[in-house]
Amino acid sequence: MSELTAGKKTLLGLQHLLAMFGATVLVPILTGLDTSVALLCAGLGTLIFHYITGKKVPVFLGSSFAFIGAISLTLSQYGLGAVKGGIIGAGIVYVIMSFVIKIVGSDTVRTFFPPIVTGPVIIVIGLRLSPVALSMAGYSYDTATQTGTMDPQSLMVASVVILSMIAVSIFAKGFYKLVPILIAVTVGYLFSAALGMVDFTNIIAAKWIGMSATAWNSITTIPEFSMSGITAIAPIAFVIFIEHFGDITTNGAVVGKDFFKDPGVHMTMLGDGLATILAGVLGGPANTTYAENTGVLAVTKVYDPAVLRIAAVFAVLLSMIGKFGALINSIPTPVMGGISIILFGMIASIGVRTMVEAKLDFSHSRNLIIGSLILVSGIAINHITMGVFSVSGLAIAAFLGVVLNKLLPMEI
Numbered sequence: 001m002s003e004l005t006a007g008k009k010t011l012l013g014l015q016h017l018l019a020m021f022g023a024t025v026l027v028p029i030l031t032g033l034d035t036s037v038a039l040l041c042a043g044l045g046t047l048i049f050h051y052i053t054g055k056k057v058p059v060f061l062g063s064s065f066a067f068i069g070a071i072s073l074t075l076s077q078y079g080l081g082a083v084k085g086g087i088i089g090a091g092i093v094y095v096i097m098s099f100v101i102k103i104v105g106s107d108t109v110r111t112f113f114p115p116i117v118t119g120p121v122i123i124v125i126g127l128r129l130s131p132v133a134l135s136m137a138g139y140s141y142d143t144a145t146q147t148g149t150m151d152p153q154s155l156m157v158a159s160v161v162i163l164s165m166i167a168v169s170i171f172a173k174g175f176y177k178l179v180p181i182l183i184a185v186t187v188g189y190l191f192s193a194a195l196g197m198v199d200f201t202n203i204i205a206a207k208w209i210g211m212s213a214t215a216w217n218s219i220t221t222i223p224e225f226s227m228s229g230i231t232a233i234a235p236i237a238f239v240i241f242i243e244h245f246g247d248i249t250t251n252g253a254v255v256g257k258d259f260f261k262d263p264g265v266h267m268t269m270l271g272d273g274l275a276t277i278l279a280g281v282l283g284g285p286a287n288t289t290y291a292e293n294t295g296v297l298a299v300t301k302v303y304d305p306a307v308l309r310i311a312a313v314f315a316v317l318l319s320m321i322g323k324f325g326a327l328i329n330s331i332p333t334p335v336m337g338g339i340s341i342i343l344f345g346m347i348a349s350i351g352v353r354t355m356v357e358a359k360l361d362f363s364h365s366r367n368l369i370i371g372s373l374i375l376v377s378g379i380a381i382n383h384i385t386m387g388v389f390s391v392s393g394l395a396i397a398a399f400l401g402v403v404l405n406k407l408l409p410m411e412i
Contacts, residue, residue, distance in 0.1 A: 008178070009304070009307050010310055011182060013307050013310025013313070013314055014182060014310075014311070014314060015179055015181045015296060015300075015311075016293050016308060016310075017314045017328075018185050018328070018336075019295065019296045020042070020060050020292050020311070020315075021328055022333075022336045023063065023065075023290070023292060024042050024062035024063045024290075024315075025063075025329075026063075027063035027064070027067075027068060028284070028285060031071040031072045031075060032075050033071070033080075033284065034215045036211050036215040036320075037211075037215050037218045037283050037284045038063050038284045039315045039319040040215075040316055040320075041063075041275075041278060041282055041284030041285070042061060042063065042284070042287065043314070043315030043316035043317075043318075044275075044278055044282075044312075044316060045061040045278055045279060045287040046059075046060050046275070046308065046309070046311070046312035046315070048271060048275045048278060049061050049271035049272065049275050050271075050312075051271075052270055052271040052274060053263045053267050053268055054263045054267075055306075056262065057248070057259050057263065057268060058255060058297060058303050058304065058307070059247075059248075059289045059290070060289070060292075060311055060312065061271075061275050061287040061288065061289060061290065062288065062290045063286075063288075064285060064287060064288035066243070067090070067285060070086070071083055071086075071087075074228070074233060077228070078224075078226065078228050078229055079224070080283060081221055081224035081229075082224050082226050082228055083233070083283075084222075084223035084281065084283055085223045085224045085225040085230055086229035086230050086232055086233025086234055087233055087276060087277075087279055087280030087285070087286050088225075088276075088277050088280035088281065089225070089229075089230040089233065089234030089280075090233055090276055091237075091272075091274065091275075091276030091277030091278075091279070092273070092277065093235075094241070094269055094270070094272050095270060095274065097237070097273075098266045098270035099266070101269060102264070106261055106264055106265055109245070109260065109265055110260055112402045112405070113245055113402070115357075115360060116355070116360055116367050116371065116405060117370065117398070117401035117402060118249045118250075118253075119351050119354040119355035119358070119371070120355075120370070120371045120375050120397075120401065121246045121249075121374060121378065121397060122246065122348070122350055122351030122354055123348045123351030123375065124351075124374060124375060124393075124394055124397050125246060125247070125250060125291050125348075125394060126291070126346070126350075127344075127378075127379050128379060129340070129344040129347070132344075133337055133340035133341045133343075133344050135337070136158075136336055136340055137155065137334055137337030137338055137341060138150050138152075138157075138158060151334075153195060153334075154333075154334035154337070156195075157192050157197065157332060157334040157338065158335070158337045158338035160338070161184045161185070161187065161188035161334075161335055161337075161338030162184075162341060164184040164188065165180045165181065165183075165338070165339065166342075168180035169299065178301075179300070181339055184338070184339060185331065185336075185339060188331075188332075188338060188339075189331055189335055192332040192335060197332045198330055198332060200330065202329065203323060203326040203327055206322035206323050207322035207323070208321065209320065209322070210320065211319065211320055215319075218284075219282050219283055233286075236286075237276075237286075243394055244265075244272060244288070245398070247289040247291065248260070248268050248289065250291070250347065250350060251289065251297070253350050253353070254294055254297045254298045254350055255297065255303045256303075268289075275287040291343075291344070291347050293308065293311075294347060295342075295343030295344065295346045295347050296343065298346040298350060299342070299343070299346060366408045366409070366410065370405060370408065373400050374398070374401045375397075377393060377396050377397045377400055378394050378396070378398075379393070380393065381393030381397075384396070
């Protein structure tokens, strides 16, 4: 493929922005933090990550879901200052762990994450997100009556989006083949507007330039390094570093490069840590690498990290341009649901590809046991909560895989 022009890279960057937007703003909505500040932190954090990693790793950093419970509780009980101190503490834990990884070496770290561990973990990353995608597309399940329902209008919109994305991905030529998500979102948005599902009120009322008073209050609040905030939030970083390995492995599998060696997983961890420290200073959620954007890479096969940096700049601008933010916020949920169904499925498929390319032999009981326990625990367990400390099913699954891979003897 010929070198992409600046205009084409800009459109690809906008496509990445659309993929990460919903999840990144959902975290502040659920926790009580400011959405504009979260977007600002995501954009600046991504740029910091790219600088630290030598501009080699095509990832986007967005709001981490792992901290939702701890942030919500800390914010309600101790205030924003304590939340800031706790998130800065989490970032410092990342930084310390990056130096530990540097000392022990990436090859040692890699022995804990062979294909029999990373393949199923990547599958879990995609499949754990699938209920979210279906819910956004209009599916709901009542546990009391054990019945599932589908909103017809939402299903119609999501279907139009999926069909548009399939058609562009398979039949389009040239540059259009690289932006199926952007085209599908546009088609879905116009279709939704025709159905009366788009509310233009906030777009009309929004300012062109400027952040809200709430956002400025968040930015100017002084961090408080209290034990309450630090002990509630910072320790979560010890758990989700396993997810970081999984995300970097997934990204490398998509791109076809070994990011554990170059720039080194210690550098990607350091990038996450510094980005999270910045988020803590400004009042945004802790940052993490985003599977949604890895899914975009898998769809477009454009792996240029510069495109992700363009998306980061868009996120920063979006946090300061009221009209643009209101326009993005007006995209109906079923539109993003249709996109998410394909993106999350792509992630799971990459996990399958990882195991196939490694030529794993599942006639061996060892491989069957490790794979099955990772899949079942990772998909079935949502979170295990002890006080404000929450462990995700993905972290539990990855931990089980790492331990079993070391304990179970290799079969001859």
